[in-house]
Amino acid sequence: MSSNNTNLKELFLNGIVKENTIFKLALSLCPSIAVTNNLKNGIFMGLAVLFVQVMVNLTISMMRKVIHPKVRLPIFMLVISGWVTVTQLMMAAFVPDVYAKVGLYIALIVAFASILARAEMFASKNKILPSMADGLGMGIGFLFALIVISFFRELVGKATLTIPTGLTTTYVWTLMETKPLLIMVLPAGGFFAVGILMAAFNWIDAKYSKKAHSH
Amino acid sequence: MTGKDILKITINLVVIYLIGGFILAFVYANASPKIYRNNEEAEKKALTLLMPEADTNEKLGDWTIHDKHAKYFISKKGGETIGYIIQSFGKGYSSYINTFIAVDKDFIVQKINVLSHAETPGLGDEIEADAFKNQFKGKSIEHLKVIKGETKDDIQAISGATISSRAVTEDAVKNGVAFLIKTVREGGNTDVQQQH
Numbered sequence: 148m149s150s151n152n153t154n155l156k157e158l159f160l161n162g163i164v165k166e167n168t169i170f171k172l173a174l175s176l177c178p179s180i181a182v183t184n185n186l187k188n189g190i191f192m193g194l195a196v197l198f199v200q201v202m203v204n205l206t207i208s209m210m211r212k213v214i215h216p217k218v219r220l221p222i223f224m225l226v227i228s229g230w231v232t233v234t235q236l237m238m239a240a241f242v243p244d245v246y247a248k249v250g251l252y253i254a255l256i257v258a259f260a261s262i263l264a265r266a267e268m269f270a271s272k273n274k275i276l277p278s279m280a281d282g283l284g285m286g287i288g289f290l291f292a293l294i295v296i297s298f299f300r301e302l303v304g305k306a307t308l309t310i311p312t313g314l315t316t317t318y319v320w321t322l323m324e325t326k327p328l329l330i331m332v333l334p335a336g337g338f339f340a341v342g343i344l345m346a347a348f349n350w351i352d353a354k355y356s357k358k359a360h361s362h
Numbered sequence: 363m364t365g366k367d368i369l370k371i372t373i374n375l376v377v378i379y380l381i382g383g384f385i386l387a388f389v390y391a392n393a394s395p396k397i398y399r400n401n402e403e404a405e406k407k408a409l410t411l412l413m414p415e416a417d418t419n420e421k422l423g424d425w426t427i428h429d430k431h432a433k434y435f436i437s438k439k440g441g442e443t444i445g446y447i448i449q450s451f452g453k454g455y456s457s458y459i460n461t462f463i464a465v466d467k468d469f470i471v472q473k474i475n476v477l478s479h480a481e482t483p484g485l486g487d488e489i490e491a492d493a494f495k496n497q498f499k500g501k502s503i504e505h506l507k508v509i510k511g512e513t514k515d516d517i518q519a520i521s522g523a524t525i526s527s528r529a530v531t532e533d534a535v536k537n538g539v540a541f542l543i544k545t546v547r548e549g550g551n552t553d554v555q556q557q558h
Contacts, residue, residue: 305484
């Protein structure tokens with residue numbers, strides 16, 4: 148039982164550090180650039196992806212024994228687009244303010260390489276519980292990356308932070324009135340930000356794991 | 363591929379499409395009335411915000427801009443006309459910007475509101491910011507033009523989002539006000555109502 152638990156914990160952490168979708172696998176970079184120019188958009192996009200990732204992994208894992216291998220990809224796509232549509236409808240109904248901002252990018256989750264990859268590589272071969280742990284880890288890793296990138300871009304680019312204080316309320320914290328490095332909130336700055344943060348993430352990770360090894 | 367495979371694939375797809383369809387139908391049935399109410403409430407709220415002094419905002423008619431249908435309203439207080447509200451669209455950087463404009467009865471802009479758009483988040487969506495929208499107060503149609511840099515008489519462009527600024531000012535707002543002036547003046551002010 149205890150080995151089972153450590154296994155789940157490892158699976159969960161795997162998605163956050165070792166196989167972080169954006170910083171390690173460099174997948175799904177399109178949304179990481181498109182929606183991360185303010186913190187609030189990054190957070191809600193990350194939450195939507197987390198929900199879809201977990202639900203897709205759960206569904207695929209439940210059906211893994213009945214899916215015919217020849218049609219597995221169309222079935223994965225159908226499951227993913229189904230859950231994305233559910234997310235879209237729920238957001239439009241319950242958080243219309245947020246949906247007005249990130250709605251455009253929610254539909255794009257259908258085409259996320261990371262979600263299809265987890266369905267194909269993990270959920271279709273593993274039991275329900277490990278699949279959910281994997282989905283949760285991957286989703287939280289993605290959310291974490293989006294928060295880091297959008298925090299960095301908004302702060303450096305506009306010297307503000309848009310912090311969601313509830314589903315429909317936000318608080319905008321302003322450091323200064325001028326926009327110090329406007330390019331960081333522009334699309335080109337997105338590439339710079341992702342590059343810089345990816346390097347930093349890997350540097351810290353390498354340093355930390357080296358230390359762990361020498362002990 | 364054997365007949366057994368074909369049968370299994372067919373059952374696979376049929377069952378999954380059916381289940382998926384049912385789940386979507388269920389969520390849609392529950393969510394769509396809420397979405398519809400959200401949109402209606404947003405519009406009603408937008409009208410009251412635009413013309414807080416008015417008791418009623420009655421719909422006068424429809425008009426088209428960029429092949430999109432838009433509405434216009436007459437605002438009354440105690441039976442007297444105090445102004446007009448018009449919905450208009452501007453062709454922005456990546457979307458049509460849905461805008462509401464309130465004018466007084468001399469067609470001076472009182473307030474504008476950006477209802478929906480899909481401009482670049484973080485840049486173009488600054489058209490929703492009060493700092494940009496408040497510039498429109500007291501502007502007559504001649505002053506509805508965008509200037510890059512400091513200006514008090516006209517509308518100052520948002521840095522990094524000149525196209526979106528222009529779309530709101532010179533496309534949506536200006537065309538909307540021009541349409542109101544033309545229609546309402548030709549129709550003889552408050553008698554427009556009887557025109558249709």
